Amino acid sequence: MFAMKVNDVVSLKLLEQEDAKELFKLVDESRDHLREWLPWVDSMEQVTDYEPIIETWLKKFSEHDGYQAGILYKGKLVGMVGFHEIDWANRKTTIGYWLAENYQGNGIMTASVKALIAQAFIEYKLNRVEIQCGAGNEKSKAIPERLGLKQEGIIRDAEYLYDHFHDCVLYSVLASEWNAEE
């Protein structure tokens, strides 16, 4: 099963059915924070709502079509990060992420996303990694910007959030631009 050490305090692991309760609790305690930018939060009302989605995540991983990993900070589940899918024909992928409210501000996500980008280029030999952030989501946009991704433009009405569409900013980095040593 996939696991990755990001640094001394952060590691990633695939979530399994036995993690459903902890995942539910984490999201439940951060609902107001997460629902501002994530469209799926309201639909996760009980622990069992995570069972089919964990199944889907594990299937995608086994089919080499990306993965969604739990982020462990000092051994505790604090959020998720992953590749939504992998377009092998065009050798590109998209990264998504979220952190529970109380674990923001420690660089956990920047380090995790950096590790995924390195994995995409070095292990998967992809050519392009994309990150799409809500245009008004300053904390999210700061991650690709901190890591030196290029802003390509605005995708208008890219996503529907509960009762409105919102614009997203598209960032990308190419294998030829990524310096694995930095």
Ligand SMILES: CC(C)(COP(=O)(O)OP(=O)(O)OC[C@H]1O[C@@H](n2cnc3c(N)ncnc32)[C@H](O)[C@@H]1OP(=O)(O)O)[C@@H](O)C(=O)NCCC(=O)NCCS
């Ligand atoms: C987007 C989100 C993951 C950003 O979380 P975050 O904690 O700001 O991101 P990081 O973990 O990379 O931490 C960066 C912060 O830690 C600080 N920091 C401390 N040590 C750091 C380090 N070693 N490296 C980088 N940053 C560090 C940074 O200064 C920054 O704080 P600031 O915003 O006050 O400047 C989080 O706000 C979230 O999950 N939001 C809701 C869901 C969401 O929007 N998901 C994205 C959808 S596109």
